[in-house]
Amino acid sequence: MHGEHDHHDHGHDHDHDAHDAIEADARPPTEFEMLEQAIRELLIEKGIVTAAEIQRQIDDMDSRTPMHGQKIVARAWSDPAFKGRLLANAKRVIHDEFGIDLERSPEVMAVENSAGLHHMIVCTLCSCYPRLVLGIPPAWYKKKAYRSRAVKEPRQVLAEFGTVLPDDTEIRVLDSTADLRYIVIPRRPQGTEGWSEERLAALVTRDAMIGVTEARTPATDPHREAPAVG
Amino acid sequence: MTVRGNVAFRFKPGDRVRVDTRIPTGHCRTPFYLRGKVGTVVLVHGAFRNPEDLAYYRPGLPELPLYMVRFPQAHVWLDYVGPSGDTVAADLYEHWLTPVAAGVRDAR
Numbered sequence: 001m002h003g004e005h006d007h008h009d010h011g012h013d014h015d016h017d018a019h020d021a022i023e024a025d026a027r028p029p030t031e032f033e034m035l036e037q038a039i040r041e042l043l044i045e046k047g048i049v050t051a052a053e054i055q056r057q058i059d060d061m062d063s064r065t066p067m068h069g070q071k072i073v074a075r076a077w078s079d080p081a082f083k084g085r086l087l088a089n090a091k092r093v094i095h096d097e098f099g100i101d102l103e104r105s106p107e108v109m110a111v112e113n114s115a116g117l118h119h120m121i122v123c124t125l126c127s128c129y130p131r132l133v134l135g136i137p138p139a140w141y142k143k144k145a146y147r148s149r150a151v152k153e154p155r156q157v158l159a160e161f162g163t164v165l166p167d168d169t170e171i172r173v174l175d176s177t178a179d180l181r182y183i184v185i186p187r188r189p190q191g192t193e194g195w196s197e198e199r200l201a202a203l204v205t206r207d208a209m210i211g212v213t214e215a216r217t218p219a220t221d222p223h224r225e226a227p228a229v230g
Numbered sequence: 231m232t233v234r235g236n237v238a239f240r241f242k243p244g245d246r247v248r249v250d251t252r253i254p255t256g257h258c259r260t261p262f263y264l265r266g267k268v269g270t271v272v273l274v275h276g277a278f279r280n281p282e283d284l285a286y287y288r289p290g291l292p293e294l295p296l297y298m299v300r301f302p303q304a305h306v307w308l309d310y311v312g313p314s315g316d317t318v319a320a321d322l323y324e325h326w327l328t329p330v331a332a333g334v335r336d337a338r
Contacts, residue, residue, distance in 0.1 A: 152307055156311070170317060174318075179278045
């Protein structure tokens with residue numbers, strides 16, 4: 001979605017200024033983009049918000065990345081007591097122990113995968129997503145294809161993400177229809193005994209925390225040492 | 231029934247419930263694919279403002295109980311391709327749920 005981040009500040013007379021050139025799309029704006037621009041400009045003209053405040057909010061959104069979630073999962077893998085607190089009250093624990101301000105966030109709930117149980121998150125009604133711990137959702141998460149297929153044929157969707165799970169593993173789709181946002185704690189990969197939280201965090205991907213993949217393994221760790229040659 | 235604060239919770243974990251089939255005008259947070267389906271309450275999330283009111287700038291009070299309700303996929307989708315243990319769960323407000331008596335079978 002470009003609409004929520006575009007930042008045109010020209011008027012409605014279609015004069016193309018220098019600012020326009022770097023943002024202009026080849027296609028005409030959609031109705032939603034025009035609506036967003038009109039409302040934004042009205043709010044600024046009426047003095048309800050300033051352009052700087054909007055920009056700060058965009059910067060704030062952009063500063064949230066899956067890194068928060070990676071650290072949370074790595075600690076949950078390393079510290080059973082922390083994991084217990086996280087599963088019991090994720091929002092408070094993430095605020096208290098990671099300093100992430102969740103005051104304006106909806107409730108957050110962590111769900112844990114295990115042998116025989118795999119969670120997968122979707123929002124069929126819109127695109128609810130735990131932005132404060134995972135950042136901006138990926139484009140596919142907001143598409144109708146994912147939103148409709150995730151609840152109806154989750155195993156086929158998972159297979160398209162390269163995730164094939166045995167029949168005796170329950171696929172538990174969570175449709176975040178209301179006031180809660182979900183984050184998946186994937187299974188800790190084998191062969192990571194004794195790893196530091198920092199090293200473990202590199203194995204935790206955004207997609208694993210949505211539940212469309214499992215965590216990386218030591219073999220697919222992006223920070224692994226290159227095998228000795230010869 | 232459990233009362234917490236000012237809110238009475240009609241359902242508890244383990245209760246079987248059916249999702250209402252009504253089709254109201256305006257905003258609501260009950261997906262169509264679950265309407266008429268029978269599931270099991272697995273979590274009581276607490277009380278939240280009614281989104282059907284909030285969508286129109288009304289206060290959404292009194293708060294409504296919100297539950298996580300889990301459904302067998304094979305019940306939700308008659309042509310579901312996958313093992314019978316697969317499930318789908320959604321968060322549903324109490325005014326969309328009616329009790330299902332023990333012994334009533336899911337309409338599979």
